[in-house]
Amino acid sequence: GEDVEQSLFLSVREGDSSVINCTYTDSSSTYLYWYKQEPGAGLQLLTYIFSNMDMKQDQRLTVLLNKKDKHLSLRIADTQTGDSAIYFCALYKAAGNKLTFGGGTRVLVKP
Amino acid sequence: ETGVTQTPRHLVMGMTNKKSLKCEQHLGHNAMYWYKQSAKKPLELMFVYSLEERVENNSVPSRFSPECPNSSHLFLHLHTLQPEDSALYLCASSQEGSGITGNEQFFGPGTRLTVL
Numbered sequence: 001g002e003d004v005e006q007s008l009f010l011s012v013r014e015g016d017s018s019v020i021n022c023t024y025t026d027s028s029s030t031y032l033y034w035y036k037q038e039p040g041a042g043l044q045l046l047t048y049i050f051s052n053m054d055m056k057q058d059q060r061l062t063v064l065l066n067k068k069d070k071h072l073s074l075r076i077a078d079t080q081t082g083d084s085a086i087y088f089c090a091l092y093k094a095a096g097n098k099l100t101f102g103g104g105t106r107v108l109v110k111p
Numbered sequence: 112e113t114g115v116t117q118t119p120r121h122l123v124m125g126m127t128n129k130k131s132l133k134c135e136q137h138l139g140h141n142a143m144y145w146y147k148q149s150a151k152k153p154l155e156l157m158f159v160y161s162l163e164e165r166v167e168n169n170s171v172p173s174r175f176s177p178e179c180p181n182s183s184h185l186f187l188h189l190h191t192l193q194p195e196d197s198a199l200y201l202c203a204s205s206q207e208g209s210g211i212t213g214n215e216q217f218f219g220p221g222t223r224l225t226v227l
Contacts, residue, residue: 033215042113042201042218088154098167099216101154
C-alpha cells in the first residue's frame, strides 16, 4: 500500500517562510495536492502539481516535487497568522480513483 | 464556501442511538466520499460513490451504512456506535474524468461526532 509521511508540527515567525515536507513511497501518483484545514473546518484545496512537473508557483505558495527522492514540499512565503492551520499533502492515482493523505502538519505562526 | 454542505455540524449520541449524517454538494459533481478524521491518525477514506454506485468500501464496520439517493446527496447512517467512533466525519465530492486536475476533491466542513 501507499505510505505518505509528514512531520507533525512546524512553528514559524510571522513574515518568515514556512516549508512543509511530505515523503511518499509510491511513485505512480499522477497528481499531488496540498490541502489546508483551519480549526473547525473541512479541507480546502490550496494547490496541486502534476507528476511531470518539478515546481509550481502560485502567489505566496511554491510547490517543489523531487520524484527521484519521492519528496514533495510546500513553501509559504511571508507567512501570516492566518496561515496557522493543518496542512495535508495528498497523492492521487487514477487506478482506483483514490486520494491518499499524509497525516498532516500543524503550522503555528507566531507574531 | 466550497459548495459542499454537511449537517449537523455537531452530534452527540449514545451507543444505542440511530442517527444520520447528511452531505449535499452543489457543484454538479458525479462522485462523493465519506472520510473519517480521528485525532493523531491520517484521514481514512470510508466510502466512495461514483454515479450513485458504491465503488469503495474500505473495511468499514457495518454499524456505518452509507446511502447515495442521487448525485447531489450522500448520507451516513449510524447505529450502535462505539466511543472510538468519535471523530470528525468529512464529506467530499469531485468530478471524475475531468482530466485537468484529476481527482480534485472539494470538502464539506465536517460533522463532529461524539459517542458517549
